[in-house]
Amino acid sequence: MAVLNKIRQRSLFLILIIALALFAFVLADLFKNSDALTSKSQNIVATINGKDITREDFLLKVEAAQRQAGSNATNTQVMNSVWEQEVRQAVMESQYEKLGISVEKDQMRDLLKTSLATSPEFLNEAGIFDENKLNEYIANLKETSPAGFESWVNYEKQVASNALNQNYFNLVKAGLTGTLSEGELEHKLEGNKVDIKFVQVSYSSIADSLVEVSKSDISNYIKENKNQYKVDASRDIKFIEFKEVASVEDENAIKAELQGYINGRQVDENGRKDPIEAFSKVKNNEEYINLIASSSVKFDERFVFKSSLPAVAADTIYNLNEGDVYGPYKDNGFFKISKIVAVKQIPDSAKVRHILLPFKGAQSADQEVTQTEAEAKITADSILTVIKSDRTKFSELVKEFSSDKGSVEKEGRYDWHGYNTMVPEFNDFEFEGQVGDLGVVKTIFGFHIIEIEGQKDKKKAVQVGTIARKIEPSEATSDKVFRDASNFEINAGKGDFEAVSKESNYVVRPVNGIKVLDENIPGVGNQRPIVRWAFEEDAEIGDVKRFNIPGGYVIAQLVAKHEAGLQSVEDATAKVLPILRKEKKAEIIRKRVSATTLEDLAAAENTTVRAASAINMKSPTISGAGREPLVVGAAFGLSENETSKLIDGANGVYMIQVTKITPAVKLDNYQAAANRVEQQKSSAVNTKLYNALKEAAEIEDNRAKTQVQ
8 A cells, every 4th residue: 555655646757757758759750750850741742832742643643644655654754744744833833823813714715715616516507616515515524424524624724724824924025125225236246247367276285194183173163163063862883684585495495396396296295195287288377377386476368578578587488389388597586487378479569549438336437427337338339339330430439428538639549559558458459459440348447449540560479377486584594593693692792792793704784873763774774663772761882682674683782872962073074174174274375475476476386377257246256266255255355456465265275366347337227136136035935934933943852752753
């Protein structure tokens, strides 16, 4: 009891102790996960000018964009595209809000009217846009199709966004005019001209080896020009690729299998009955290739010319006799054996005209098509009968009946075209028939009434049956590659990556400067998992990890971490070194020059005095010396016959003398030049305005932290 009383007496003290312990636990967790204190929520992908973009909303848009792009873009490419759209929208919306511009109901109605003016479903009997039909369409969508109505709302938002963007740009352009004073200046920049004599002491006259540029020189230059040398965080890695490729033994096994089809056999390798007929003796080639041989390439009944045969074996296959077999030969990742099934003479090109009658369900048939297949066939036969009795009516009937808009204007004609250009049924009729033949042919597009108008250059064509096996590693080979990769991963993790690689003659491939949102690793393509690993907070320099890639494995090592900031001396050297060399060479030239005239300078530097005429400020180029803005600017600051001091140019050190000044012709009015200035400013708005707004915006990019990439 005494103990219990003491606990009760000190209960407040115990509560305080427990509370402090819990508080310390929470603080420790917060400091361990510093993002909880210093960053936005993990649900915020970005904050742009104060506007948050949520992870859920961003990924929904990415998903929709990925569906639209299909296989034409990687997930990272789609994400980056959506990111740019979101940034642009947020940056521009902040401008709209500042100016108080918006799209009101009346303007939205006018925008939709303009946008949908040619849509048939919104036109009345007179072909004029009917707003009631639009309202009815929207109301029906809202009632019957939530997904469709959401798409419509998004469409309206896009129309409004485009209008706001256009309004904003127009407002900016309206404030940019070309004044008469600007027009006069523009005219003078173009029209004021000077003739000069000059001596150029080229920087190339001093060998690079005579100029010393230290690391500290480069470092100081970087610090003095910080904006030019800012870099994002990056990582350096090196890796070894283990490819799952067929071994020589695997290839020999595939060739041996194919040889079995060439020779045929009565029993299999274990003595069991498993008869295979020799390929050359087969009568039903299509069944043999597609079913018995289980080929990677199905039987193609079309005839082909020599140019369409595999280049590695075209000559040999084309010259085979009917029934002969050639192979195995290697072609485009396969081992193949090919048989000449049939030979015939076929024109290499034909000229036809046709009328296309689609039926309901045919490929590319419009919604207005109501004829069934049977009805379309009856119509086609009737048209054929009319044409047979009077072929002059073909052109008239094309315009009346054909749905092939691409050929209607040419009277249904397809001029000279090669064999196998059209769909198979169409192709067979025009190339296997005779000039003048008329007939009805059914294809996936409907029924065609075709007339063969011409054929050219009959030549040998062959029908080829091919059995193919993809050249791929066996299970044993794949297992060996896995073991090799696993062993290397273990050994490299324990020792020196380079040394372990050298022991097994593996090629180490370095990749430097990987950015957090990159996806491509040179040599192995799109590998976001490798990039994400390199930027993980707990990834340390020297860490080794294995990654599965298509057709093998990559064992990568993290080599270096570069934080965001200024470019390193090593990375900036290639760009900065030539700049500093020029500066030091200019200093050397200045120190050794004492001449005050062009002639003395030319003699001292073993060069010549040259001349350039009609130089202007608009295009600051000196004939024979190149683009030299500083030198040209100096020339316009001199009087006639005045000689300059030494000028450090882009390509050398110069001394110039102005020999003639020709002022621009005075105009009574500079409005035309002012108009040109205004047009230049307007064009600059289209190309530079958004980029300027984006650069000035406050953009917090959390894509890497929220793991949407």
